[in-house]
Amino acid sequence: MGVIFKAEEVSLAFGGIKALDGFSIELEENTITALIGPNGAGKTTFFNVAGGIYPPDGGAVYFRGERVDGLRPDQICMKGLTRTFQIARELGEMSVWENVMLAPKGQVGERVFSSLLRWGTVKKQEKENWEKAEELLKEMGLYEERNELCKNLSAGKRKMLEICRAIMTGPELLMLDEPTAGATVDETKSIMGEIERLREEHGLTFLVVEHKMDVIMNLCNPIYVMYFGRNLAKGDAEAIQHNEQVREVYLGG
Amino acid sequence: MEILSWILTIATIVAIYSIMGLALNVHFGYTNLPNFGIAGFFAVGAYASAILTAPHRFREMEIFAGFPGGVAGRIEAPFIVGLLAAIVLAGVVGLIIGIPLLRLREDYLAVASIGIAQTIYYVAVNELWLTTGSAGIRLIPMPTGNRYLYFLLVLLLLAIAYWVVNRFYSTPIGRVWRGVREDEVITASLGKSIFRSRMSAWIAGCSIMGAAGCLWAHYSMAIQPGEFVPTTTFLVWIFVIVGGLRNNKGILLGAILIMGFFEQGTRFLPAIGAPYIMPAIRLIIIGVLLVVFVRFRPQGVLPERHKKIEAHIR
Amino acid sequence: MKKLSIIAILVIFCAVFGFAKVNTANAVQPIRLGLLLPYTGAWAWVGAGADPGAELAVQEINADPALWPIHRPIKLYKEDTETKSAPAIAGARKLYDVDKVCGIVGPTSATVRSIIPLTKEAGALEISPTAGTTKLDVIGGGINGEYIFRTVSSDVVMTAGMVWWAMNKLPFKPTKAATFTADTEGSRSIKGGVVDACKVVGLPLVTQIEFALNQPSYRAELKELFKKGPQVIFWEANPATDATIFKQWYQMGYDGQWIGSDFANRTSAKGSLPASEGVIGVNPGVLVNERTNAWVERLNKISGKKGATPFSANAYDAVILFALSIEKAGSDSRTAIRDALRSVAQPPGVKVYTYAEGIKALRAGKDINYEGIAGTQDFNKYGDPITYLKAEVMTTKDPSGMKRIGTVLPEQIKDIIDGVLAIRAKRAKAQ
Incomplete structure (x- = not known):
């Protein structure tokens, strides 16, 4: 067990408004860490910094001991860190299976000449990737919709699809931005089950932003609390629930 | 018999333009790169082959x-060399132009690509040592010697381009x-380099346009810069949009309908x-038709068809 | 959707080819003649100018059934080139294959090169009324005197006229000349002609300067131009540039007689007078006589415009030549017409000035030599005619800015033209 991801004193300002103000976080390998905080606390901004969308103004982000801040999103993903988005963004005019099959890394057919000439290799890889995807879609209850266009899916299913897609990139660290938002009770359960399963069976690490407290309290340890772009508290579910400051700003204390 | 000869002429022109339509599909239909400089890459291919x-x-x-x-007439290379040169050179020109252009947002890219085609046009008019200026190059050989056979050659290359x-x-x-087309941020967060993907689509499309240019040069046997003007570009856009953007069959249909029946049949x-x-x-x-389609049926006569996974994996 | 589109294609197909069958049931089958011109696109003005000339010719030919060539009227089949080669090829193919025309009048130099192979294949005759650039002077690739002819002369003729005027019509005998031309293809074509023509007549060119158009100042170029004191300057630019050049030339107080091409026209004069007083332009122009005046009047009834529209005389001559060739050939077979052209257009033979005159002479068993409106239309071995040229001078005394001061006739400049062509043939061989 070691630290897989570390952010040190990360700060980012948008025209004078400090969205991140010296925020730090450390993720242990093979854990599910939660990041909570009231709206506007900077959780999504932090995801965007870690995911490479914004380079931070100050501080540093490390993944497996390597500095990753300032890299492009695709470079960060290739290192093994995949993130999802708060509002499910889907590739609407593509079918579910295409969405999922887009994600795997190292596809030979992503090069122009290989896609034309190395027919056998491409086909073999497609079959292998689909086997994985098929299994995943079945578990997440999306298999029936595999040939649907994404734009026709319900909000909950889109969320599920986004998680499937992220998993298909074969990450070591998955950063999920409100994975159960808009999902039904059943869907929430299967998402939670899948997260736990992946941690156990594949040794993945998770960072989860979530508003549903029952999800957080059952699934995650430790929990980081963020407030105005800064660290407010850190601890296990018990400790956070009893932290006075947290109750004040967040739990409606 | 003679009417067949005329229909064959139209079919050859339609087939060559269809190849450009397919290339535009790679650019705009697949990757959302609105290329309004088609005539430019068409010209690069035509000139590359004609000069050689x-x-x-x-x-x-x-x-x-x-x-x-x-330079034109110094080398007298065979057709196949001209064809390969057209494909490669159009790709290289695409690469050079793509480096600054593909960093632009779609709408700016559209405007800039018009400018690029215009630049290529002016090069063709003014670089006398290379292109012999506005009178163009003539006596370009038709490789099969016979336009009936040449039609088969064009058909073969259209089939290859289609495939x-x-x-x-x-x-x-x-x-x-298509991921880049739908949402760049998501596609990037899945580990795909946006710039590289756009570039590969851009170069692939440009090269195909270059091949079409080469076929045209050897069919008309004489080229001049005046052919490679924006109206050529817009004609391709019109039949692609009417026939079915994102659907290769639709593009062929659009080319036949607009260029074959509407332009020539009338x-x-x-x-x-x-x-x-x-x-x-x-x-x-034709202009009104474009407006009507964009307003009431933007996906064209034949819309995009999504393959089922079962068919894909079989 | 699939069904719908197939049905749509079939409906359009039937509609389109249905029309093709409509106009075939005439008692007397007319002779089908193609007219391929840019009616739209960049050179639409050429098509609009030439079209009435062809219409007038057909009208005159068809006027009297007794004088119809081979006792059949002529019917024009018109196709648009859009000033681009793809539509031009499609149009020419339709004319040859579907309309089954016996030959084509047209097109312009923008598209003629792509049509030449088609005409060759069809074994037909093609007469371009508008393609003037020297790039087409060449055997095989251009106007070739076998199946491609033109009723407009090449720039070689105009430049020969310019040089001839300098040698014969100026109040002094020049011993030093210069060229002052823009860096465009058209101007280079003029410069090339002038250089070779000067060689033929033995007029030394002391300075040759090329410049870019539309610059704010040409003082440096003018200073360089007059360093060696040329007495005659052959120039071509454009009207805007002319205005700058002549004003600065006047201010700088240099001497010299300027002689220009068809770009020395009224637009240029209006912009550069009074500084350009006395500047001469030598360029194609119909003769001034009763015959042409009457012709222009007849043309105006068709075109609805005053004066001779651009290339209308050339298109008129081309259609008349076709009709006479058909009568001479005795059939509307493409190849026969092609082979008959020279025998009605050039010496020996009696000179005829109208279609009616010509056909009567032919029926009387005489050889004829048609003398056209645009020129004598006597083709040299490359299929090039020498058209009439006019000389004009820029002057404030005429309200239009230019006054006609004379005519250059083909026989006057024939020697210079032959000399230029000989020089060029030698140069090509040396390469």
Whole structure:
């Protein structure tokens, strides 16, 4: 067990408004860490910094001991860190299976000449990737919709699809931005089950932003609390629930 | 029999333009790169092949007419060399232009690409040593010697282009391109380099346009810069949009409908009044048709068809 | 959707080709003649200018059934080139294959090169009324005197006229000349002609300067131009540039007689007078006589415009030549017409000035030599005619800015033209 991801004193300002103000976080390998905080606390901004969308103004982000801040999103993903988005963004005019099959890394057919000439290799890889995807879609209850266009899916299913897609990139660290938002009770359960399963069976690490407290309290340890772009508290579910400051700003204390 | 000869002429022109339509599909239909500089890449391909394959006789005649005589006619390479050069050079020009252009947002890219085509046009007009200027290059050999056989050659290359573009659609690279089209941020967060993906689509499309240019040069046997003007670009756009953007069959259908029947077929309508009225009306109607389609059926006659996974994996 | 589109294609197909069958049931089958011109696109003005000339010719030919060539009227089949080669090829193919025309009048130099192979294949005759650039002077690739002819002369003729005027019509005998031309293809074509023509007549060119158009100042170029004191300057630019050049030339107080091409026209004069007073332009122009005046009047009834529209005389001559060739050939077979052209257009033979005159002479068993409106239309071995040239001078005394001061006739400049062509043939061989 070691630290897989570390952010040190990360700060980012948008025209004078400090969205991140010296925020730090450390993720242990093979854990599910939660990041909570009231709206506007900077959780999504932090995801965007870690995911490479914004380079931070100050501080540093490390993944497996390597500095990753300032890299492009695709470079960060290739290192093994995949993130999802708060509002499910889907590739609407593509079918579910295409969405999922887009994600795997190292596809030979992503090069122009290989896609034309190395027919056998491409086909073999497609079959292998689909086997994985098929299994995943079945578990997440999306298999029936595999040939649907994404734009026709319900909000909950889109969320599920986004998680499937992220998993298909074969990450070591998955950063999920409100994975159960808009999902039904059943869907929430299967998402939670899948997260736990992946941690156990594949040794993945998770960072989860979530508003549903029952999800957080059952699934995650430790929990980081963020407030105005800064660290407010850190601890296990018990400790956070009893932290006075947290109750004040967040739990409606 | 003679009417067949005419239909074959139209079919050859339609087939060559269809290849450009397929390339535009790679650019705009797959990857959302609105290329309004098609005529430019068409010209690069046409000139590359024409310069390499023009006979020595052409150069002698230039000198006879009192001009210095440039590169064209020095080499007299065979057709296949011209074709490969057209494909490669159009790709290289695409790469060079793509480096600054592909960092732009779609709408700016559209505007900038018009400018690029115009630049290529001016190069063709002014670089006398290379392109022999506005009178263009003539005596370009038709490789089969016979236009009936040449039609088969064009058909073969259209089939290859169709196969290539179709294959792009369903292989992983096509998924990446379409991912870029749908949402760049998501596609990037899935580990795909946006710039590289856009660039590969751009170069692939440009090269196919170059091949079309080469086929055109050897069919018309004489090219001049005046052909590679924005109206050529817009014609391709119109039939792609009417026939079915994102659907390769639709593009072929659009080319046949717009270029074959509408542009050429209407030559049979009786003339009304002055001889320029019918041609002018034809152009106006094509413009109106475009507006109607963009407004009421933007996906074209044949919309995008999504493959089922079962069919894909079989 | 699939069904719908197939049905749509079939409906359009039937509609389109249905029309093709409509106009075939005439008692007397007319002779089908193609007219391929840019009616739209960049050079639409050429099509609009030439079209009435062809119409007038057909009207005159068809006027009297007794004088119809081979006792059949002529019917024009018109196609638009859009000033681009793809539509031009499609149009020419339709003319040859579907309309089954016996030959084509047209097109312009923008598209003629792509049509030449088609005409060759069809074994037909093609007469371009508008393609003037020297790039087409060449055997085989251009106007070739076998199946491609033109009723407009090449720039070689105009430049020969310019040089001839300098040698014969100026109040002094020049011994030093210069060229002052823009860096465009058109101007280079003029410069090339002038250089070779000067060689033929033995007029030394002391300076040759090329410049870019539309610059704010040409003082440096003018200073360089007059360093060696040329007495005659052959120039071509454009009207805007002319205005700058002549004003600065006037201010700088240089001497010299300027002689220009068809770009020395009224637009240029209006912009550069009074500084350009006395500047001469030598360029194509119909003769001034009763015959041409009457012709222009007849043309105006068709075109609805005053004066001769651009290339209308050339298109008129081309259609008349076709009709006479058909009568001479005795059939509307493409190849026969092609082979008959020279025998009605050039010496030996009696000179005829109208279609009616010509056909009567032919029926009387005489050889004829048609003398056209645009020129004598006597083709040299390359299929090039020498058209009439006019000389004009820029002057404030005429309200239009230019006054006609004379005519250059083909026989006057024939020697210079032959000399230029000989020089060029030698140069091509040397390469």
